[in-house]
Amino acid sequence: MRPEGRAEQRPDNRPHLRMAPSASSASPSASAGGGRWRALLASRAWRWVGGLLMGAVALFIVWLLVRQGMRVDWPAVWRALKELPPATLALGAALAWASHLAYGCFDLFGRHVVRHDVSAARTMAITLIAYPFTLNLGSLIGGVSVRYRLYSRQGLEVGQIAQVVVLSIVTNWVGYFLLACAVFWHWTPQLPEGWQIGAQQLRWLGVALAAVSVLYVLLCARRGGRPFTLRGRTLPLPTWRVALLQLALSSLNWSLMGGAVWALAQGRVPYPAALAMVLLGAVAGLVSRIPAGLGVLEAVGTAVLSAYLPVSQALAVVLAFRALYYLAPLALAALALLATELLWRRRAPPPATQQRSGQPATSP
Incomplete structure (x- = not known):
């Protein structure tokens, strides 16, 4: 019987960290409770409840869009969109895709720490396919x-997949926290109507967020690359040098997103305002739980950018950013996922062969 958190040795002499099981996993009462939950989730009543909840969310999104849309001069927005020069759109698209490429490296930290056998190229490809789904459909589907x-x-x-996902999430937010501190301390954005937070409060909030990133690096330095165990769950941690790389790459990713907004605004908006729009829109969309921050990003972006642009032009910039950063990558990711599915089904051995060999099929 292996002790919790012990690293097993693979045939290739590479350590493989197992997720430590919780103490309740083997108890009969926990098993009975899990069985009841599975039965409930599989019941017809639960499917009806889930369908009604999803319908309520969809109706709320429609109401939000209609409410916001009634306040917008859409002919002026359309004119502003058509007036965006092709060179501006190309620069915005290049910065948006550069941000996606930076995010595509996030899972490489998980590959380095967890030490799984998937190649770096395939790890990046998986991340690049999953990220647009995360942006548009939420972390549960994409992430x-x-x-x-x-x-x-x-x-x-x-367990390995969970560890990779958690490290990717950590990478994303540690850089966000540092940039939020830098932006909010030196520059106060124009906040949407109804946001009850002052400039000084926003500054200290940024300091608190940055402290989380600093504590993460200190934890990695203290653990020296050893895994961290909490409530029976083991999370591998990188060394402090790798943690600093996480901070740098995450900060680059968010900075490129802000650069895309700044480029689409044709430089008429200060870069801190463009970056603040991205930062505030991301956290507002996360708190609202609306997929892709639909309507939320537009409201926040218009409020921040309208301090420098007419409302119609500010909204045009936000819509162009959504098209280039959210929708276009989603279309390509969907095609890539479909191609991956077709390729896997074509190359997977037939079920009879798998049963004789006793081995599951794997993707090429």
Whole structure:
């Protein structure tokens, strides 16, 4: 019987960290409770409840869009969109895609720390496919479901996939926290109507966020690359040098997003305002739980940018950013996922062959 958190040794002499099981996993009462939950989730009543909840969310989104849309001069927005020069759109698209490429490296930190066998190129490809789904459909679909499907076909276990996803999430937010501190301390954005927070409060909020990033680096330095265990769950940590790389790459990713907005505004908006729009829009969309921050990003972006641009032009910039950063990558990611599915089904051995060999099929 292995002690919790112990690293097993693979045939290739590479350590493999197992997720430590919780003490309740083997108890009969926990098993009975899990069985009841599975039965509830599989019941017809739960499906009806889930459908009604999703319908309520959809109706809320429609109401929000209609409410926001009635306040907008759409002919002026359309004119502002058509007036965006092709060179401006090209620069905005280049910065947006550069941000996606930077995010595509996030799972490489998980590959380095977890030490799984998926190549760096395939790890980046999986991240680039999953990220647009995360942006547009939420972290549960993009960050978990798509990654799980693609990684599991490469032979990774559930625990390894979870560790990679958690490290990617940590990478994303540690850089966000540092940039938020820098932006909010030196420059106060124009906030949307109804946001009850002052300039000084925003500055100290940025300091508190930056402290989280600093504490993360200190934790990595203290652990020296050893895994961190909390409530029976083991999370591998990088060394402090790798943690600093996480901070740098995450900050680059968010900075490129702000650069895309600044480029689409044709430089008529200060870069801190463009970056603040991205930072505030991201956290507002996260808190609202609306997929892709639909309507929320537009409201926040218009409020921040309208301090420098007419409302119609500010909204045109935000809509162009959504098209270039959210929708266009989603279309390509959907095609890539479909191609991956077709390729896997074509090359997977037939079920009879798998049963004789006793081995599951893996993606090429």
